[in-house]
Amino acid sequence: MYHKTTGYRIFSACNHLFLITLSILCILPLVHLMAVSFSGPAPANAGLITFWPKDFTIEAYQKTFDNPNFLNSTWISVQRTVLGTALSMTVTTCAAYALSKEKVLGGRNVYMWYFIFTMLFSGGIIPGYMLITKLGLINTLWALILPGLVGVYNIILMLNFFRNIPRELEEAAVIDGTNHFQTFLRVYLPISMPSIATITLFIIVGHWNAYFDGLIYMREVEKLPLATLLQTIVVQTDFSNMDPETVKKLSQRTVKSAQIFISLIPILAIYPFLQKYFVHGIVLGAVKE
Template structure:
């Protein structure tokens, strides 16, 4: 396929513009990474550099030696793992239910689901419900209210609609019940969709901030994002037993500690994505062009 001279000029200009935009967008995060691996003396005495002029792990040693930061990492990991698994199971089960035409009252369930999608009750009703169920200051206050999303349920339902009914009919003839069909036939066939939405759920739980501030009063239960926000807005980076140095005074530049904390909070999700990339690409497209 041949391109005209003007089309070639447009393509080159387009690629150059997108490259510049991409570099400008990535530079702040790259600078944070470089700064987190720079020594305090080099950081305070040097201008912005594209590489660590004096490589140091002192910021990471400082952060990872604190029980408060490690505890917040454990809380975020617990929320991401448990919350993602429960959200996938509940959302997939509900979506499978409303995708089966044999379900009695199926249209009513779908209508109620769409109503919750269009009309959000707001913060106060959610807060009162969490309070009445005795979930305040509990990690379940973050997990349970977000187990199912109307939008995600509708998307997964669309994917389930593409699974042939003949597979279920054959399984029924062989004596399988609904639970066995769901876990041994439907879920294995839905791995691309499960991987895609599992990544969405994991990112959401890992980045939990507002609900944690709203429902958790004990700072020992703070997830990583809340602790990170406290570090970023505060002039002090003494977290818990983090005071490394004589007299409890921090010897590491606070800005470097904040940069290292941002990197630690970001890297886990970036490490998970490559393992799900193949299924993620399929899961995003499947269900949008079928059913």
């Protein structure tokens, strides 16, 4: 037995140490971020914080929530995430169900290539921007939802899952006299929950983290989703359309950290629950046949 040998034991000990160090390195920046956000401004600006707050205070969080733009942007992000995910999932699962019926759906391959071509080639950001302008969607929530509504990769993931559902289940439903809509709703959806959860997670994270569409399609600070607001405050440090008093508050090191940390909370909150699903989902999409 190889794992009883001395050589393997030494390797195993080093290996554990290495892997554990590496995985701690993956969250250390977040720990530092949190420590800074709960520290007093003086030690934070002097760079004295490592992984534990100094002069513990929640002042940075109070300042963040005093800023009406922050709450407003959070609300916009919540709206786009909920509405966008619901619409995306409806369109994706319906299309995937139909496309999984290889033998029944006429012109299935035409449909498939129609979708796949958009994965291979796109007009680029400038024509996309012009289209949104022409449609009059600038400064509306729809500009953040509609362009990314159909995720071709998600359709493919979903249809591969649907294809692996045993035919007996469908046949049983057919004998009960159901049509396609009913089979889809009562047979396919309920037993596909793991992959639906996977794709939902990806879409939620995608919406919550999306900043670029807000940057180019939204022209007023009141309309920015949270990720874009953060991008302008933390990364670009572009304060051109905010009043100087707010700017002074927001640009402090501790307040910046607090804002970033708050934006992470939804992701951190759903992550553990959905972890078991996404691992399963990815594997399904990547390794098949």
